[in-house]
Amino acid sequence: MLYGIVSGLHASAMCGALLVLVANELLLVWARRGQQGPARIAIFANRFAGVLISAGILAGIVVVFLGGWSLLTPWLVASLVLVGLLVALERKLVRPWSMQAQPMLRGAISATEVKAFAGNKRALVGRIGMIMLFALIVVLMVTKPELNPFV
Template sequence: MLYGTVLGIHAAAMGTALTLLVASELLLLLGRRGTRKPVAVAFLSSRIAGPLVMIGIVAGIALVFIGGWSLLTPWLVISLILIAMLVVVEAKFVREWQARAQAALRDAATGPGVEAVVGETRALYGRLAMLTIFALVAVLMTMKADVIPFA
């Protein structure tokens, strides 16, 4: 019963966060055309996704212990490596861009246009890499041993 409840919380939080992050990217595409409102909604979507990811992570950690999973289970080790990669990509490609984009959104008169900041290729690739890694972790954790034959 407890495992099922925590699993539901984990899946709902992470699934909603992933959906919000994908929606954010779609809204940022509209921002490349010079429309400010979708960019503002994209950042709101990202801000909501952040706490949901934290809830999902805490629930995931609880699942490892409640479910009796070994920390050396191959799918779990690979998932943790992917999560570490996600953190690195965010720090190197997205964090600084996000601060600049939010500043441009707040004060377009003195800073670079929102369109220019939103359209930065390096940040776009970083965000797409993050979404891809996030989706890989979701698949890996959903499929577990089915994905890794030696697990």
């Protein structure tokens, strides 16, 4: 029973985070027109996605131990490698961009600055890459494919 609850929490948090990340991108498309409201909501959505990701990863670790999964299970190893890539991508491309959001949250930013913030190409590449990696991780977690080519 505990496994089912924690597994459900893990799946809900991870799928919720993926949906929030996609919604974040849609808000930023709107913000590229210089509108502060969608940009602010996108910043908060990005933070909320981070909380969901942290909760999902923590629940996932618990699920691995409760479920008796080997840490060398191929789909789990692949997922962990992808999570590592996701974290590296976030730190290198997305975090510096999101740190620029502080003035926007205080309301001290012009429409031109909102456009520049929302249109940052480096951050866009990072965010889209994160969404793609995240979707791949979700697919691996759901399908649990046998990735051993020698079987």
